[in-house]
Amino acid sequence: MGGDEWDDILYESDCFCNLLSLPELEKKLDINFICDFFLEALQLIADKSNPLIPDTQTEKADPSQIMILQTVLHLIENFGEKIIVNIDIIKISLFLNNMLMSKDEEILTLSLTLLAALLSGVVEIKKEEEIIIYDLLDRLNELKSHSNTQIIQTATDLYDKIYKRDGWTSEKLHQEKKFHFSESDETFKNIMKDIQDPLLPVRAHGLISIRRLVLSKDPYFYKNVDAILELLENQCYDDDDYIYLGAIAAFSAIGDVLIDKALPLLGQILLNNSPNKKRPSELRLKISEAIQKIALRLGELLPHHVSKFFGFLFVGLRDSDPLIIASCLSIIAQLCRQLEDTGIGPYLEEVLLAVMNILRLPHPDVNVHRAAIIVLNDILGGVGCSVSVIAHHLRPIYEQLVVLRESHPDDLCRLHAEATILNLTLLMKQLLTPDDQD
Template sequence: MSLADHLQTASLLAGSLRPGSGITGSDPSEIIKKRLEQAGFHEADLASEGCDLKSRYALSCLTCLTRLHGVLRDASSSPSNNLGSLDLKTIDTLLQIVISLGIYPSLEPRWIHSPRSSTMSKDVLSHSAEMLESVFTSADSHHSLEALLMLIRSRPPPWLKTQCTQYLSQILLRANGVQTIFECLLPPNSALGTLDTAQLQHVAQIIGSVPKQSISVEEYFENICPQLLRLMKTSPRASMLFRASIHVIGHVINRRPGIGKKHLMNKLMFPLLQFYETIAPIPTDRPTQLDLNGNRILVDERTLSEAIDNLRHLLVGNDSSPALIDALASVVPPLYYIQDFATQTASSIKQPALDILLVFFRIAQSADAGTALWRTILELPLQETAILARGPEGGVLLTEGHGKRLDVDLDRFIDFLDAIKNDDLVGSFFLRLLEHHGKDHHEGADEAVEKLRTIQLILSIMGRYGERILKKPAQIVTFSKSMLLSEDEEAVSLGMALLTAILSNDETVIETEINTTLEDILIILQALSAHEKDEISSLARELRVLIVTRNSSLEADDDSENQAKRTSLETLQEAMKELADDLLPVRAHGMHLLRHLVLAKDPVLKERIYETNAIFLDQIKDDDSFIYLNAIKGLASLTDVYPGATLTSIVERYAQDAFDLDYRLRIGEALLQTIQRCGDVFAKYDVPELRSSALSLLACVAETAPLSLLPFIHQLMDYVRNLLLLANTNPEPRRAAAVLLLSLVRALRSGPLFAAIDRTVVRDIATRLDILKDTDTDELTRIHARTALADLNDIVAEHLGM
């Protein structure tokens, strides 16, 4: 039968009958029988024994559709076989009859193969399913997609919509499934840039959604991604297929970064990633390619150019999502050196490569962009890479490196930084260079080259950018920190001056994120407060107060909802500002406010015990008694209220010989006040270093002003005697006792003291020393004792004429 005969049969079966319309004035059963008879379908022909009339009618329509499909498939290329609008309408009617009268009444809502009634036999259902599967398998993908979409748009029951969706997924997984989706859902003749973004997004969501019946997400995208890449690489740049493919690729990368990088970006970037290779694999299926110098080619110029062009279009055709930018980080170094080489050779590949780099450095996170710059200009030149060479057509290709390394032109790199137009990035990169330059490096050829390049970069950036290098307060603070760590006193002074200037300006906004840097600076300033130069030590102490003041200001803004805490923060801030004042009464009042917060056990100040302790220790150094006496009171208050958190650090400062005697005695006065108030309870907070440092101080007094100890000589000897007997585990107190005895012995050389001291004390000292030099377990203690005993024998012999 010809196509016309099959269409005539279809028209006889369809007639004017429409599902759900009903037939008025006539018996529907008689009409169905008449149409079956006119179309030539008899019960025996259909092997439908046991079926009711409606089922036979639906099966007849399905058989007619199958025959039509077979004729259309066998002669699809003939122009005479094109269907008209009336023919398509007839076929649509038959489809609806099959579904409405044949399939739907026989099914449960969620089970396609479960008969709900006995109106259709299992044989008929099986036969129908086989016919449907055969039609779907052999039908053209475009026709199947259009039919399924037509069914979905007709608002079918849920079970039918589910089945249609499953068949749609099968079409998508075919060899050209993605292309079929594009051609059916997007305008076929749309030029580049004329496609509606909503249409593209709709298609991207369809393709990017993994069907429920898929084996796994990984396998689904293993099938889809190669199709997308093939369409992107082979379609004309102005075509709808190219635009749609890059949009869907961007969608997949954005929604599924891991899969997108593995199956899409790594494939697109593969030619560029060969930049990190040094030896080309020997091909087995084609002749070895050599460049003009006889080196084996890793990537030819056409492949390299297409890879860069594809990446550029991918960026242009999509919103630059973080996932897409992150995926590009690995090819930033190759792209930089390719565009740098193209600058020298006037290759057309320069601009696409430069466009990608500029987008990356303007959109990437500051840390990621800085890392990419660092790797490009400092790390990669120390490694072996492929070599860039000029291609026969004027492009750029990659060849084997043979151990060669990259040449870095710093002038062109600075020009590239200018092109980025991101001063914040340049400032961060400059600070990282300074920090790297200040670190200790292993000695070696590579390290020497890296150090030299670092210095050259620092000088080049300073020469090109000048004061534009550092604009953000965070960058200035970081730069000042590196200056404070310098061994050059002028650099240290400059760093503190910068910090003072920026922190003293109330209009300067200090981000909370740099608090960690300021805390590090506080520790550095703690060491600088003991600097031998008064200018540096004084400025360090003032700067510590200023930093604590700004930190308290920042937290006052953050915790404004808590009124009590806000009040405490404001009081603390006021105290810090007064401590930085030049007028002595104002500074004293600031210490009074601070001491009041300590005694009140304010929770805000409790969080700043370390800073408060350091401030009082710094203020004790002041020459004015009005200031240091208030500082002693404040320090004593701290040890009273927070002994566990402050005593150890105070005693460590008290025990350091680097500080002058007067300063240590002032600290000792504060400790004495605490000891007197604690009484016997102080033993709970006893610190071994306290006894050692106290004895060391007494030894200093014995050497400088021995007569001042004369009224307390018996108490001192009694304490030393008991200490030597009881301090068996810790050698530090015994060493200090030996040093005190040695100082007392040397002080006896003074005639007045030897004449004034009781002879029983001299004998007691000799006895203690004689025991120590032979029996003490600590070698250093025994040495001190032997030295003191020898000096004592000489002094006694000298004064008594023995």
């Protein structure tokens, strides 16, 4: 694109936004009109960014798209606070989920700018909106390896902000029912009918409605929870992305309000030996991510529910399928990082023995050994005052790590083994050298 053409696009965009910003016009403009216009523009960008829509992923935006991008940026600059306060946060977050998959740096920059505005504290994120925000963690994590350093930095900052719940959520809202879904039996029947409809868009809409029903704590959800869970379990094995991902998202939402019912079923799907035939690895990966997000959102309540996780994780570690073993190890690593020395204690020795058994045997899938070493490193890095519980295991652990460091065929396994040996050395010093008491 030539410089003159670029200047023309920017000029046209500036003219339009300056027109909207005129005091005499701004007073007459309904904020709902601006919000609707903003959402329409985002829809165009999100559609262009969606990798599931053919011919939309290009390295560079076309002139019309650049004008839309510039217009949206101007709207954020001039009406940002008004838009954020008056717009549907869930809808924006769903658009962002698509936009953050774009290859175009302009779209990524816009997406990160908009997400930063959402998390700025101008508007309190409600409980039913938090789960959608958490869904963006995977997208932000992928951007940490982007070639653009500014995108890496911004994505990292936003990832940390979401992960640490830093200034964008109100604990008071966790205890208040702010979101209202229709409470008629007829509406519930229609949702259940939608979920079983043969048409894909209708089923997808039904799954979104179920998720909202759950987050709104609608009484009809609690009356029919078993029937809903059975339907969602069946939808998890659907071949279509939108359907099985929508079902997993609904499961994840139920995990926040009824963990006793949702988590065992998610664990059962994870361990199922005959999952989605077309994409067994993708399904297990998404189920694993959903379980990790449930653990993350439990926060300080995780120690009270940790037994529910290990109930199926220990079964998975003994499975013959490398995908199941790697997924279970990934979840255990997440639990270790969250719990450190406070909640994993009762399971510490059993986890260590299971991991060591995996590392002693050759495995056709190198990811299993990688995940096992990472779990071992997380355990040794956060074991704290429970070190005496595993003191008699430290020598065989050290010897096995040395073998892996010296002879494992995978470079990453050898590197992780070396890092874990360093953690183990510090632990052994802590055990052998008593603290000075002044």
